[in-house]
Amino acid sequence: MKCPFCGNIEDKVIESRTLSEGEAIRRRRECLSCSQRFTSYERLEERPVVVIKNNGNKEFFKKEKILNGMITATEKRPITVAQIQSIVEEVTEELHRKADREIYSKEIGLMVMNKLQKLDQVAYVRFASVYKQFTDVNEFIKEIKSM
Numbered sequence: 001m002k003c004p005f006c007g008n009i010e011d012k013v014i015e016s017r018t019l020s021e022g023e024a025i026r027r028r029r030e031c032l033s034c035s036q037r038f039t040s041y042e043r044l045e046e047r048p049v050v051v052i053k054n055n056g057n058k059e060f061f062k063k064e065k066i067l068n069g070m071i072t073a074t075e076k077r078p079i080t081v082a083q084i085q086s087i088v089e090e091v092t093e094e095l096h097r098k099a100d101r102e103i104y105s106k107e108i109g110l111m112v113m114n115k116l117q118k119l120d121q122v123a124y125v126r127f128a129s130v131y132k133q134f135t136d137v138n139e140f141i142k143e144i145k146s147m
């Protein structure tokens with residue numbers, strides 16, 4: 001990294017520290033030419049995930065949306081807010097790890113559904129009825145009977 005004092009590009013890292021829950025790494029560096037010390041920060045590039053809605057419109061992914069959907073689906077069910085939040089975090093992380101930053105809203109719905117299914121069947125059906133948009137009632141009944 002270019003030394004801010006003399007412009008030399010060779011340095012050694014004398015200390016690395018992870019900041020704010022792994023969101024950044026702070027490095028203390030020492031220039032090999034002039035021995036001045038300076039600090040660099042390394043952060044993940046924040047690239048937004050784009051969601052393609054059923055009508056073809058695009059919008060940026062917001063975790064509040066799936067959070068709201070899940071809170072509605074889990075009403076009066078024995079599921080804690082912490083459980084809901086951990087699913088939201090898992091899904092958000094999976095989305096951010098995808099190379100392709102565009103995803104259909106249906107796919108996000110499926111990701112949530114798969115996780116919800118392991119947690120609570122009733123919440124799963126409620127969520128599915130909204131997000132899967134069953135093409136007809138029979139399909140919906142089939143889904144419930146298969147549980």
Ligand SMILES: [Zn+2]
Pocket residue numbers: 003004005006007008031032033034035036
């Ligand atoms: Zn220097």
